Amino acid sequence: MSRRVAITGLGAVTPLGVGADALHERWAAGESGIEDGLGRCSDFEPTDHLTRRQVRRTDRFTQLALVAAGEAISQAGLDEASYDRTEIGSVVGTGIGGLSTIESEHILLREEGQRAVSPHCVPQMMANSATGALAIEHDLRGQCYGTVSACAAGAHAVGAAARMVEHGDAIACVAGGSEAAITDLATAAFAEMGATSPTGISRPFDRRRDGFVMGEGAGVMVLEDAETAELRGAQILGYLSGYGATADAHHMTAPEPSGDGAARAIRKALADAQVEPGQLAYVNAHGTSTPLNDRSETEALKTALGERASATPTSSTKSSIGHLLGAAGAVEGVATLHALRAKMAPPTLNYEQPDEGLDLDYVTDGAKAMEVNGHPAIGISNSFGFGGHNVVLVMEAA
Amino acid sequence: MTTVAKDQVQERVISALVEFGEEPENVKPDSRFEDLDIDSLDLVELAQVVEDEYGIEVTDADMDRIATVQDVVDFVAESQS
16 A cells, blocks of 8 residues: 555444444444334434435435535545645445436336426436535545445445545545435345345344345545645544455355355455454454355355454444445444444344354354454454455554 | 416416425525526426426427526416417
């Protein structure tokens, strides 16, 4: 890595509430945001945070992203920073984009004809509209685009932003992921492919796990060149110190059973951060609660971390909020840095019955202290997506 | 076609602009759209409202001549006469 990448702001809207603190505190306390088998952001009322005009002209996934970004940018003090605005980028990933807009406008088209389709439909449904709206709202004039890699999109966004800052293409970059896909079509489609849990319970790594629970939300961080951030007096929360990304090139939805692609991503990320497995205090697992992921991810961790795999606390945010798809990687990155700063590994909820071969320390009896021996805590966050995408972020608390 | 009173049309146009996100106190009959936060996509939507409510087809050329709330009211009155 060339320039060091600092994290100066965190924001999240999740089923646990509006704000990154709600995510951190409630998950650490073992609380769940899942109700009736879905992780909805029930506390999120768009008009509490955005103007009527913004709400009317944006899809829910953009609204979630704007609010999470607002929190992160406010914490970083980025709006007030005396930076050249053309040197600030934005990258927001999503699995699908404005799906509720697509579905509702399609109904209007079928029932009432073309003239009933809203002129705002395209700018609302585009997968890049969250990042475009974010750039407009905060006058971010550097590189601006979305990432599209299903459930790895949020992590790809953070990784891409880190590279942008490291390389000097931007002084700072606002990066994250957003998803609002709890719609009729998406819930039906995921159910029909057997991906979601028929029991509606997210219990990663448990023998009885039967699929993921759909969630919605957004997570955003502000990444900055550490030296410049220090000069302007920003509070540095931590560092994005490594990024590794690979492809399985195996199957569109099933992970490679040995976890080879995921293991390569973990190794690349650790090498990028110049971190040895023994230095890791925490693993934030992708941990979807699907039979296939949790097994192959466990294999990947064993391959990449060796004997340290079973000694490193490993937990899944999805046990508390469900699977936020394209937002997951970013939201879990936010949760990971909070956990590293608190030196406490949050728990994997709903875990009761061990499965053969799934024998890591899944943090199943409440949050547990990380062993850091006086050093800043370092951890990784895994994200894998349909399409065979594997992304691993290495983060270090300041 | 039933003729609609001008003040009713004016009320409907203003309420549409308020729905679009304008503050009610900012919208006056002589308000110019370009001075309000109303862009070309909003105007397309406004044309859809006029078509739905009054059964009048609004062409792009018609929209080019419309710059204020009053212009819309006059356009509807002309089309109905």
